[in-house]
Amino acid sequence: xxxxxxxxxxxxxxxxxxxxxxxxxxxxxxxxxxxxxxxxxxxxxxxxxxxxxxxxxxxxxxxxxxxxxxxxxxxxxxxxxxxxxxxxxxxxxxxxxxxxxxxxxxxxxxxxxxxxxxxxxxxxxxxxxxxxxxxxxxxxxxxxxxxxxxxxxxxxxxxxxxxxxxxxxxxxxxxxxxxxxxxxxxxxxxxxxxxxxxxxxxxxxxxxxxxxxxxxxxxxxxxxxxxxxxxxxxxxxxxxxxxxxxxxxxxxxxxxxxxxxxxxxxxxxxxxxx
Numbered sequence: 273x274x275x276x277x278x279x280x281x282x283x284x285x286x287x288x289x290x291x292x293x294x295x296x297x298x299x300x301x302x303x304x305x306x307x308x309x310x311x312x313x314x315x316x317x318x319x320x321x322x323x324x325x326x327x328x329x330x331x332x333x334x335x336x337x338x339x340x341x342x343x344x345x346x347x348x349x350x351x352x353x354x355x356x357x358x359x360x361x362x363x364x365x366x367x368x369x370x371x372x373x374x375x376x377x378x379x380x381x382x383x384x385x386x387x388x389x390x391x392x393x394x395x396x397x398x399x400x401x402x403x404x405x406x407x408x409x410x411x412x413x414x415x416x417x418x419x420x421x422x423x424x425x426x427x428x429x430x431x432x433x434x435x436x437x438x439x440x441x442x443x444x445x446x447x448x449x450x451x452x453x454x455x456x457x458x459x460x461x462x463x464x465x466x467x468x469x470x471x472x473x474x475x476x477x478x479x480x481x482x483x484x485x486x487x488x489x490x491x492x493x494x495x496x497x498x499x500x501x502x503x504x505x506x507x508x509x510x511x512x513x514x515x516x517x518x519x520x521x522x523x524x525x526x527x528x529x530x531x532x533x534x535x536x537x538x539x540x541x542x543x544x545x546x
Contacts, residue, residue, distance in 0.1 A: 276381035277388075280355075283364075284389055289354060296347050297393045301400025304340035309408030312336060327505065329418035334426050334497045335509065336405035337398075341430060344397045345437040345491060348390060349458050352441020355386055356536075357451030379446075379537045386442055390435035397434065398427050426495060432522060433491050436529040440487070443532020446539050462487070484516055485524055493521030 284290050312323045312335060324332060358364075406416045417423055441458060448454035470483040483489055496518035498506045516524065 273377065273381060276377060277384050280381050280385035293347055293351055294393055294396055297344060297397040298400040300340045300343040301397040302404035304343060305336055305401040306404035306408055308339035309336040309405045313408055313412045324412060324414060329415045330422055331501050333418055333423055337401045338430060338495050338497055340401055344434055346462060348434045348437040349441040349462055350455060351389060352386060352438040353445040353454050353458055355382055355442055356445035357454050360449040361451040376537060379540055382442060383439065383533055386438050387435055390438040391431060394431040394434040398430055429495050433494055436525045439529035440532050443536045446536030487528060490521045490524045494518050494525055
């Protein structure tokens, strides 16, 4: 099994795409944390009241450091799709399964390898967010790392979210062997379709409760950014009015990842490989 895991890691790190995605993780983290940090610290987003004056330091730091997570999990989704999509596209999957006929072991090795890749990519993304957001907070003479234990938990939850989105991407890549189509549909659904459907459901009586279980809403709930903030401040910042708890959110997102990985395993075991 270790040999398979090393092989999967080598397949990933030996491509230019891998390094490009890693750089993208860092740049989105630093760029959007700095951008939104400047907006939240220096901008007028609360009708004449600066957010830094009314928001607790922990809330402000959480908002800034997690501001790029939507872009981060989109890149994580792409990493997961490419892990299997590139094999189908370049027909290396045939050699992989000939070398290891037990396809379940191959899928298991990909899952483990992806978790390791997601951990590294996640650390890179979080580091970028800390650098970009920290510079803005420091420039305003605000705490860079307030309430270290609680803020560290938020950063660890960011790593968990990115890892789970990577596994969701693996499932999408197995469901749709065509790499271009898989990437297009995954990005379109995660970036456009799902948020629009969630917004549309807010106009239905039961819609808001249902939308809480959508991947993007579950991701926001898992990060638990607005814990301790007043309802009025949460609403003013666009936070959810009745989110799932962070543990429930993580459980739902883990369920999405587990279902996609299981579907991927079943399809991989039954699909003919040319």
